Amino acid sequence: MALAEHxxxxxxxxxxxxxxxxxxxxxxxxxxxxIGIVVPLIGIxxxxxxxxxxxxxxxxxxxxxxxxxxFYGGGPLIGRTIRIAATMTVIELLFAFPFALWLAKxxxxxxxxxxxxxxxxxxxxxxxxxxxxxxxxxMSVQGLVNTALLDIGIVSEPVEWLIFSEFAVHLGxxxxxxxxxxxxxxxxxxxxxxxxxxxxKDLGASRFRTLVHVILPLSLPGxxxxxxxxxxxxxxxxxxxxxxxxxxxxxxxHNVYTMIGAANFVMAAAxxxxxxxxxxxxxxxxxxxxxPVGGINNVFASLHR
Amino acid sequence: MTNKRIGKHHYFHLSRRHFIKGAAAGAVIMGAxxxxxxxxxxxxxxxxxxxxxxxxxxxIIPGDWKTFEAETGLKMQDTVMKDDPGxxxxxxxxxxxxxxxxxxxxxxxxxxxxxxxxxxxxIEHKNIPNWAGMPESIKAVPYLTRGLKPEGGTVWGxxxxxxxxxxxxxxxxxxxxYPPEEVSxxxxxxxxxxxxxxxxxxxxxxxxxxxxxxxxxxxxxxxDPANMTPxxxxxxxxxxxxxxxxxxxxxxxxxxxxQVQLIKNGEVLAIRCxxxxxxxxxxxxxxxxxxxxxxxxxMKWMHGCYVPAQVADRGNFEEVYKALNWxxxxxxxxxxxxxxxxVSGRPDLGAQYxxxxxxxxxxxxxxxxAQAKLGKxxxxxxxxxxxxxxxxxxxxxxxxxxxxx
Numbered sequence: 001m002a003l004a005e006h007x008x009x010x011x012x013x014x015x016x017x018x019x020x021x022x023x024x025x026x027x028x029x030x031x032x033x034x035i036g037i038v039v040p041l042i043g044i045x046x047x048x049x050x051x052x053x054x055x056x057x058x059x060x061x062x063x064x065x066x067x068x069x070x071f072y073g074g075g076p077l078i079g080r081t082i083r084i085a086a087t088m089t090v091i092e093l094l095f096a097f098p099f100a101l102w103l104a105k106x107x108x109x110x111x112x113x114x115x116x117x118x119x120x121x122x123x124x125x126x127x128x129x130x131x132x133x134x135x136x137x138x139m140s141v142q143g144l145v146n147t148a149l150l151d152i153g154i155v156s157e158p159v160e161w162l163i164f165s166e167f168a169v170h171l172g173x174x175x176x177x178x179x180x181x182x183x184x185x186x187x188x189x190x191x192x193x194x195x196x197x198x199x200x201k202d203l204g205a206s207r208f209r210t211l212v213h214v215i216l217p218l219s220l221p222g223x224x225x226x227x228x229x230x231x232x233x234x235x236x237x238x239x240x241x242x243x244x245x246x247x248x249x250x251x252x253x254h255n256v257y258t259m260i261g262a263a264n265f266v267m268a269a270a271x272x273x274x275x276x277x278x279x280x281x282x283x284x285x286x287x288x289x290x291x292p293v294g295g296i297n298n299v300f301a302s303l304h305r
Numbered sequence: 306m307t308n309k310r311i312g313k314h315h316y317f318h319l320s321r322r323h324f325i326k327g328a329a330a331g332a333v334i335m336g337a338x339x340x341x342x343x344x345x346x347x348x349x350x351x352x353x354x355x356x357x358x359x360x361x362x363x364x365i366i367p368g369d370w371k372t373f374e375a376e377t378g379l380k381m382q383d384t385v386m387k388d389d390p391g392x393x394x395x396x397x398x399x400x401x402x403x404x405x406x407x408x409x410x411x412x413x414x415x416x417x418x419x420x421x422x423x424x425x426x427x428i429e430h431k432n433i434p435n436w437a438g439m440p441e442s443i444k445a446v447p448y449l450t451r452g453l454k455p456e457g458g459t460v461w462g463x464x465x466x467x468x469x470x471x472x473x474x475x476x477x478x479x480x481x482x483y484p485p486e487e488v489s490x491x492x493x494x495x496x497x498x499x500x501x502x503x504x505x506x507x508x509x510x511x512x513x514x515x516x517x518x519x520x521x522x523x524x525x526x527x528x529d530p531a532n533m534t535p536x537x538x539x540x541x542x543x544x545x546x547x548x549x550x551x552x553x554x555x556x557x558x559x560x561x562x563x564q565v566q567l568i569k570n571g572e573v574l575a576i577r578c579x580x581x582x583x584x585x586x587x588x589x590x591x592x593x594x595x596x597x598x599x600x601x602x603x604m605k606w607m608h609g610c611y612v613p614a615q616v617a618d619r620g621n622f623e624e625v626y627k628a629l630n631w632x633x634x635x636x637x638x639x640x641x642x643x644x645x646x647x648v649s650g651r652p653d654l655g656a657q658y659x660x661x662x663x664x665x666x667x668x669x670x671x672x673x674x675a676q677a678k679l680g681k682x683x684x685x686x687x688x689x690x691x692x693x694x695x696x697x698x699x700x701x702x703x704x705x706x707x708x709x710x
Contacts, residue, residue, distance in 0.1 A: 073706040140570040160501070164556050164572075247507055247557025250709050254507070258708075261389025262509060262701030263693075 041276065047269035065270035072267075074255075078274060081251040084166070085234040088173040089181075092230050093223065095174070096181035100222070101215065103182070104189035105197070120179045128239040132172050135244060139163040139171075164246030172244035173234060180233070181226040188222030189215065220293065224286065231282060235275055353621070355380040356628045359396070359406040361388035364561070364581045365466050365608055365647070367640035377631050379624055389508070390415045390693045397424050403613030407625050410465050413448030413607040414692025420461055425611045428460045432626040435633035436463065439650050442679055443467075446607055447689065462609035463629050464650035466641055469603035469682035470514075473568065473583045474499075474575040477593050485681070489600045490518035492575040494548055502574040504556045504567055505545075507708050509701040510690060511577060514604050516541045517688055521601025531688045535699035542703040546710040557708055568594060580646040596646070603682050606690040639664060643671035648683075652676035 048065050051058045107113050123131055138144045141158040149155045161167055192215060200210040241251040252275055259268035290296050356379050360366070363385050367373070370381035384406070386396065393411055396402045397419055402409065409425070419425045430436040443449075449462050472493050476483045479498050493503050494515060505511045516530035519541060527537050548554070555572050558564055564582040567573045569589055576582075583596040610629055616622065631637060638655025639662070641647050649655060652675050659669045694700060 068702065072702040073709040077709045136566060136570065140572060142571040160555075242559055246555070247559065247708060248554075255705050255709065258389075258507060258701055258705055259391075259698075260395075261387070261391045262697050263391035263394055264698035264701060265391070267698070267702065 044269045044272050045276070047266060048273045050266055052263075052265050065266040069267055069270050069274075074271065074274075077250065077252060077255060078278075080249070081235060082278060084169060084173070084249075084251065085231055088170055088177070088234060089227055089231040091170070091174065092177055092181040093226065096178060096185055096226060097219075097223070100182050100185035100189055100219075101211075104186050105192075105194075120182060123176075123179050128176065128237075129243065131176060132239055132243045135168070135172060135175075136163060139168060163244065164248050166245070166249050168244040168246075169241055169249045172240035173237075176237070176240055177230045177234060180229040184225035184229065185219055185222035188219045188225075192218045217293065220290075224290070224296070227286070232279060235278060354378070354624070355382055356408060356624060357382045357384070357406045358408045358410065358628075359384050359386065359402055360410045360608075361386055361393055361412065362608065364579065364645050365410065365641070367637055368644060372636050372640065373628075373631055376634075376636060377627050379628060381628075388412055390697065394418055394693075397613075398422055401615075403615040406613060407616055407619070407621060408610050408628060409613060410608050410610045412690065412692040413446065413462065413464075413467075413609040414690060414694075416448065416461060416609065416611055417693060419611065424614055425461065426614050426617060428463060428612060428629070429626075430460045430463075432622075433463065433630045433633065435630050435651055435654065438653070439464070439633065440653070440679060442683065443650055448607060448609055448692075462611045463633060465608040465610050465632055466645070466647035466649055467605070467607040467683075468580055468647050469605045469678060469685070470577075470579065471597045471599040471603050471682075472575055472577045473586070473594055473596050475594055478574055484595055484598045487598045487600045489522070490514070491522070492597075493577050494518055494545070494553065496575075499553070499573075499575045501552050502555055502572075504554055504558050504564075504573050504576040506558050506577060507704065509694075509697065509704045510604060512538060512541055512545065512700060512704045512707065513688075513690070513694075514577060515545055517604065518601050519544060529688065531691045532694045533696065533700060535696050535703070538696065538700045538703040539706075542707045545707040549707065549710055581644075584644075584646055598682070602685040602688065604688065604690050605683055605685075606692075634658075635661075638675075639668065639672055642675035643668040646671065646675065648675045648678050652679065 047057075049061045049063065051060065051062060051064060103113065103116060107116070136143075139162040140146070141160060141163075143162070145162055146155075146158040149159060196214055196218070197210060200214050205213070235251075236253045237251070238253045238257060241249055241254060245251075252271060256268045256271050256275075259265070259271065287296060290298075358381060360383060366383060366385075370383070373379070373381055386392065388411070390412070393415060397409065403424060416425060443464055446464070446467070449460060449464065472490065474481065474488065474492055479492070481488055481492075492499050493505060496503075505515070513530050513533070516525070516527050516533060516537065519525040520527040520530055525537075525540060525544070527533060527541070533541070549557075556563075556567055558567060558576075561579060561582060564576060564578040565585045567576055568578070568582065568586045568591065580596050583594060586594045610632060612625055616625055633650045633654075635651065635654035635656075635658025638649035638652055639658040641649055642652065642655055643664075652672065655672045656669070656676060658664075659672050664672075
């Protein structure tokens with residue numbers, strides 16, 4: 001028996017190409033990544049150039065899905081999605097950077113830090129719907145905010161745009177993606193050696209100058225990661241636009257969902273391919289924006305310290 | 306394959322022989338799921354005494370299955386998925402749901418591609434005792450005996466529940482009569498009193514309902530609202546976009562929970578919704594919110610039960626028929642009508658059951674009301690929802706155009 005197992009092992013080893021364990025695991029991960037991520041993406045791209053009837057595929061390449069997409073109002077939808085996601089990424093960054101700086105270098109009370117960490121972590125364990133739906137009760141016409149505004153006498157009628165509006169969608173994104181922006185920035189700032197800040201001070205730099213010339217360049221890896229972790233998921237978010245926009249502020253992801261629900265797989269694939277193109281364009285913009293500071297490799301090189 | 310180091314980097318030299326070896330290993334890995342699928346298919350065989358049912362709406366469950374289990378001696382394992390036809394058909398035709406379920410229930414109409422694809426098999430109604438006494442008006446619902454086979458008479462499904470959908474409204478706040486007085490669908494689509502205070506939904510059947518309103522009120526010429534051409538669907542979408550831009554809709558809802566929230570939060574005065582949403586609002590104390598009797602008609606729909614083709618191999622027909630018979634029994638009718646307002650395939654048995662078991666007055670009244678619907682709401686001409694119309698993709702795309710506007 002043992003001999004047979006040994007023989008089987010030998011056969012297997014002979015069969016497989018000779019490589020070191022490291023190269024094997026690298027190849028293995030690359031292979032899994034290729035099968036799990038790249039192949040489905042290629043499939044989506046290919047599918048977007050086909051036609052289907054029910055679940056039957058017609059293997060003639062065509063751009064009809066893209067033509068129909070734009071006929072059925074895809075242009076404004078894509079524009080709205082990019083505009084809202086980009087606006088919110090900038091706003092998130094403006095709020096998150098000072099907060100992360102305070103958390104990493106300003107907050108000295110360990111208990112306060114612990115509570116803040118917990119508050120930043122808890123949202124990851126909650127369903128996105130649970131996180132957002134609470135706003136519906138707070139912002140509705142009979143909700144807390146409107147009741148307070150009416151009671152104080154600031155308004156005589158309930159403010160309707162607090163919910164089911166673009167304002168509401170922006171507000172929903174702010175809370176939803178704040179931790180995703182804060183965490184990477186916090187980590188990169190926390191890694192900055194305090195001696196650098198002391199040295200800057202000793203050399204006579206003002207706080208602002210230290211911020212711009214020391215902290216900001218060294219926290220760029222976190223900023224880049226935060227931008228990616230916020231902007232990209234916003235493009236695919238189905239919860240916030242639906243719950244906060246109430247169907248009045250639709251974004252791309254909802255349409256992908258309804259198209260699949262109606263067995264319109266090729267148009268869903270075409271829309272997904274467009275999301276992919278937006279992400280690629282975003283990477284190009286990011287790459288171009290980082291060129292003045294030595295490109296993306298140089299940005300992450302600042303982590304070697 | 307050999308590794309070579311040049312400067313800081315490793316390079317691979319892949320010979321043809323190594324490449325073929327690697328490709329063969331890859332093929333084994335790639336092929337594994339197919340092999341596993343064959344093995345697990347055998348493991349998924351019927352567990353004696355258990356019925357596994359796939360359903361596409363939570364609202365068709367009769368509270369729980371205790372009565373079912375007590376009366377049939379069977380156990381029920383239910384799985385609920387969303388009622389989008391595309392998702393359901395993918396589950397049935399691509400993911401082979403028939404391997405895992407003994408009965409499937411879905412919106413009647415969606416079964417047509419399943420019949421064409423050989424995914425479901427005909428039902429021998431002689432094996433279902435409660436079938437015989439079913440009202441002729443229900444037996445005549447086209448989805449139960451679709452004319453896909455020229456010989457006709459083939460029964461493909463049994464009724465689970467059905468209803469005539471309309472909209473909910475606040476009669477007192479709007480100065481309108483209570484049911485059974487009829488009110489127009491214009492309350493949802495085109496009324497100054499509900500401007501900015503009405504809601505419709507994101508799915509294609511909401512467009513079909515608007516088509517029914519437009520046809521019923523003579524505003525547009527439409528053949529069959531349940532099976533529109535892409536041109537007709539786009540004209541209806543144009544109308545809905547115009548209404549949306551005029552500020553008619555407070556929200557375009559997506560789910561049942563959305564409907565309930567909009568009513569409870571005071572966001573709407575009229576909303577196209579499921580009848581259970583009205584029941585939920587009334588349970589929360591909103592007695593002045595009612596489900597309408599609509600002038601132009603209703604979206605009549607049926608959830609049917611179907612038997613996957615794989616049941617033939619598993620040999621548990623007897624248990625499947627027993628379960629289907631219970632769904633047509635007085636127990637199911639007496640549970641579902643008071644709970645949801647739906648009509649079962651045998652509302653008459655429901656009334657009988659209520660009398661025999663001495664159910665409370667409210668439950669008995671709900672069952673009587675469900676039975677009366679057959680003669681009133683269901684007697685209106687427009688229209689039986691088909692689940693999967695011929696131009697489903699285009700009709701949903703037209704609906705998306707309205708939602709995105």
